[in-house]
Amino acid sequence: MSHRARQLRVSALARVEGEGALNVVVRDGSVERTELRIYEPPRFFEALLRGRAHTEPPDITARICGICPVAYQLSACHAIEDACGVTVPEPVEALRRLLYCGEWISSHALHIHLLHAPDFLGYPDAITMAADHRDAVERGLALKKVGNALLEAVGGRAIHPVNVRVGGFYRAPTRAELAPVAEQLTAVLYLALATVRWVAGFDFPSVELDHELLAVHEDHRYAITRGRLVSGDGLDFPVSDFSSHVVEHQVPHSTALHASLDGRRYLTGPLARYSLNHAQLSPLALHAAAEAGLGPSCRNPFRSIVVRAVEIVYAVEEALRLISEYEPPEPAHVDVPPRLGVGHGVTEAPRGLLYHRYGIGADGLLTSAVIVPPTSQNQAAIEADLHALVTANLALPDSELTPLCERAIRNYDPCISCSAHFLDLTRSPA
Amino acid sequence: MNVVIGVGNPYRRDDAVGLAVAEAAAGRGINAVQSDGEPAGLLLAWEGTDLAVIVDAVVCEPATPGRIHRTPALPSAHGGTSSHGLGIPDAVALATALGRMPRRLIVYAVEAADVSLGVGLSTPVARAVPWLVDRVLADLT
Structure with a gap:
């Protein structure tokens, strides 16, 4: 009965990284299906890594994304080093954490100020928003600039850094080279706090999601570059057990694989990190979070913008500590x-946990490569959120419901370019 | 202060023409930077300049590869849907909203023959580079 069917379509999602679409079908008053359709072309990275030298994954996988290349480089380094039985010394690991802080600052500043905030303030994009909220956009650009300066100082350049290698860095920056970056970080710490206050004042739809949460965890600090995996209901396992808990599967409407945690839908990213690692934040970040009205956990995806702002405060402060x-x-x-x-290697990319696994042959060449990016892990949770959101708002006309769905997707800052995967082609014998 | 900004991707053949011009200009002592065209980066590159000269490749249909267009600015409409797809017109719109445009902007757009994956300029586009460098230097003096 087509007159009772209703379809919401967004053929090209705006303000997300990469190419995706949304398809929601409502029939007889209930939501029949919600599909986050990822049609970004398949990219074959895992296949092209096979047969390459064990030193190559950091540079090859960095090319998967221009927003979070450090995440790819460091998950790759950890996985290769794990396979080879090497643990890098703490000073090298600290420098990696410093580099990663730059990526968090830069990526979160971009998403908050240029991609996500227009949703809350009723603008179609950041350029239109800039006319009325110039200070906020300037603040975002200033934070992003400092994040990039940190990436350049440690990584050699901001996009696809060239200084990372398996085992550490080609060259460690001098203290003198980091001093001006520390000055810039000090200068933007108050901007980061201002951003928390700014986003805390937005209106948030009242939503509480019940997905399982999964994040990397360290007992003594907010986990970024390494740690074990913990979940909201008490799972606690080393990265080497990742593939016995997380299973990827194909869905027909997406070039990204979906994933499940012990058979259940789950979520990674800022909400999971904050809710599971809240106790490991710095006092200043905790103070900013409390001022912004965040409790010890946050399960409202619309409030992820506040969590990202708190994570910028943490990353700026942590970078300053590491430099000092x-x-x-x-x-x-x-x-x-x-x-x-x-x-196996896992790190916390700005959008959520990024897992790499490599098999190495006796000749030093890669025999297998598996990359599980955050957006594919979050895809099922995003679709479930859409399902709940549409169900709760069926009374809204399409002209209001469709933008609400797009907002729900942008809550996750999905990086579609990262998640695009390939479908296996099975050919019958001729 | 003036700046030459070459915009492009070195791994998309003719898309690197702006990078080649910036490199040649830098070799002749000009303040020149290479950019991937990301708006925040462009705003920083032309921050505080009197004149910014941007050189970028353009895909035309039909194309005359190597043909050069010179324009004082680009249309400020922005059609990109993702932050990966933003470009010079978005940067101009953003900078205008923020009052961060250079005092004067000149854009050279070079018609590309081939922007597929790979390195190296096509012959007609490579031939345009020396002439373009001279023109850019003339603009700056």
């Missing part, structure tokens, strides 16, 4: 001779 304690590691990297085996 910094002594250039000597040497800047340790040797990582290849050996036969399999290794």
